[in-house]
Amino acid sequence: MSDAQTALKRRPTDKEGDERHEAIYRAVSDAIVEQRLKPGARLREDALAEVFGISRTGIRKILQRLALEQLVTLTPRRGASVTRPTAEEAKDVFDARQLIECGLMPDVARRMNAAAAAELREMARQERQALRSGQQSVAIRLSADFHVRLAQLSGNATLAEFVERLCSRSSLILAVYGHRGHLGCESHDHDDLIGYLETGNGERAKAFMSRHLKAIEASLSMVEEEENVPDLQQIFGV
Amino acid sequence: MSDAQTALKRRPTDKEGDERHEAIYRAVSDAIVEQRLKPGARLREDALAEVFGISRTGIRKILQRLALEQLVTLTPRRGASVTRPTAEEAKDVFDARQLIECGLMPDVARRMNAAAAAELREMARQERQALRSGQQSVAIRLSADFHVRLAQLSGNATLAEFVERLCSRSSLILAVYGHRGHLGCESHDHDDLIGYLETGNGERAKAFMSRHLKAIEASLSMVEEEENVPDLQQIFGV
DNA sequence: AAAGGAAATGCTGTATACAATAAATAGCAT
DNA sequence: ATGCTATTTATTGTATACAGCATTTCCTTT
Numbered sequence A, B: 001m002s003d004a005q006t007a008l009k010r011r012p013t014d015k016e017g018d019e020r021h022e023a024i025y026r027a028v029s030d031a032i033v034e035q036r037l038k039p040g041a042r043l044r045e046d047a048l049a050e051v052f053g054i055s056r057t058g059i060r061k062i063l064q065r066l067a068l069e070q071l072v073t074l075t076p077r078r079g080a081s082v083t084r085p086t087a088e089e090a091k092d093v094f095d096a097r098q099l100i101e102c103g104l105m106p107d108v109a110r111r112m113n114a115a116a117a118a119e120l121r122e123m124a125r126q127e128r129q130a131l132r133s134g135q136q137s138v139a140i141r142l143s144a145d146f147h148v149r150l151a152q153l154s155g156n157a158t159l160a161e162f163v164e165r166l167c168s169r170s171s172l173i174l175a176v177y178g179h180r181g182h183l184g185c186e187s188h189d190h191d192d193l194i195g196y197l198e199t200g201n202g203e204r205a206k207a208f209m210s211r212h213l214k215a216i217e218a219s220l221s222m223v224e225e226e227e228n229v230p231d232l233q234q235i236f237g238v
Numbered sequence C: 001a002a003a004g005g006a007a008a009t010g011c012t013g014t015a016t017a018c019a020a021t022a023a024a025t026a027g028c029a030t
Numbered sequence D: 001a002t003g004c005t006a007t008t009t010a011t012t013g014t015a016t017a018c019a020g021c022a023t024t025t026c027c028t029t030t
Helices: A003-009 A014-033 A045-052 A056-068 A087-111 A114-132 A136-152 A157-177 A189-198 A202-218 B003-009 B014-033 B045-052 B056-068 B087-111 B114-132 B136-152 B157-177 B189-198 B202-218
Strands: A072-075 A079-082 B072-075 B079-082
Touching: A014 A045, A014 A056, A014 A136, A014 A157, A045 A056, A056 A072, A056 A079, A056 B056, A087 A136, A087 A157, A087 A189, A087 A202, A087 B087, A087 B157, A114 A136, A114 A189, A136 A157, A136 A189, A157 B087, A157 B157, A189 A202, B014 B045, B014 B056, B014 B136, B014 B157, B045 B056, B056 B072, B056 B079, B087 B136, B087 B157, B087 B189, B087 B202, B114 B136, B114 B189, B136 B157, B136 B189, B189 B202
Parallel strands: none
Antiparallel strands: A072 A079, B072 B079
């Protein structure tokens, strides 16, 4: 066996293993958020273990984490699949975002500075660019990142984590109930928001965020997806 | 081997296993929330596995879940220990509770009915009784349960789950920064709150909840626990 | 031919064995 | 005696083997 093969087969040390785990978690999480893995898609442990070159043990750990974040659904003896949010869950998520993200705007405005504003503008720019070049998956992810970064700037790590979870789930909701080609966030909304925050106008930013989120929610078509077991009577007219 | 021993040694079927896992999770979670397991306490996998009669595999799953809920801290190669919240985390948690729990009060008031009010009054009664009979651990748990049930009555499962997490962490915070014999919640506060909610006075309930949470936070002494490595220079005056 | 059931297969849940590393301790040198 | 290093011990991280349910497939029966 050559040295290269030996190196490849070498059991990774634990620190490397931790980083690898985190990388795999993010790979799966990103794939879900970017909608490359669509709601309902099954995630078999063996398949994932083979793709990423680790054993099922590590995969299970990652799937459990994703399940607690409600990105995947774990049904006993059936395994994991990408969560298909219900209409009720969608309402809850957007109501929660209204409460939390809007409530954070005054704090964010208070703590805003030039460096943070520049960072946000760069993120908004990348998002617009992705949208222009038709990379919808990337744009969805960047949009979620923008909202999360905003929450982090409030200084409250706990609430920022909540927002992170809500944004991930929002991506799933958009995948199921959103219209094709409509991203949810208007391309210039984020830039406008930065403007209000830069001038320290927290209340105005709060109101704007509220309209922004309402606009996203309103762009959804809240018809429940057809079940896998179609109602034949209805389809064929009795 | 007798039949009884055979029955005991029998590998539990999977459904039984699931219930058992949930029971163990709640046993550990309750012990932490009720402060029978104090912050900093180490949770060795072998010890837990033996106590509950399952293998380390199941224990690890439970510990990971508790870690994601930030009730236990998982340090690589060192294992699990009950989380010792920092002063900053404590501030974040109570700020988050201010935002979320207060924000939910109008919804709760709108959805309040006789059955719900009766249930809440019963919970408040049990809490008072536990406090009177000196069962501080039980009282802490019942107080957290009250806040969680309240959030659930808002109808938003997502936000209710967030409140559940925040209340659990609040118990840890009280364990570290609270004064002995002072529970945080005043005994009659919860009853007063139910009154406002029963009359549909959401705004008044919101204001009351805000004062209630502020009072709990104010009762904490925010001095960081002494470190294991004391600052000798300061202690001995240079 | 359709429906019901039984065998077979696929996949997950659990335990256990083994590898790796961090902490503790003892021994050695200065 | 103190500080450093090596060995031992305790504990976690990972893989794998095996057991059990769910689903599918094929055969039998009506």
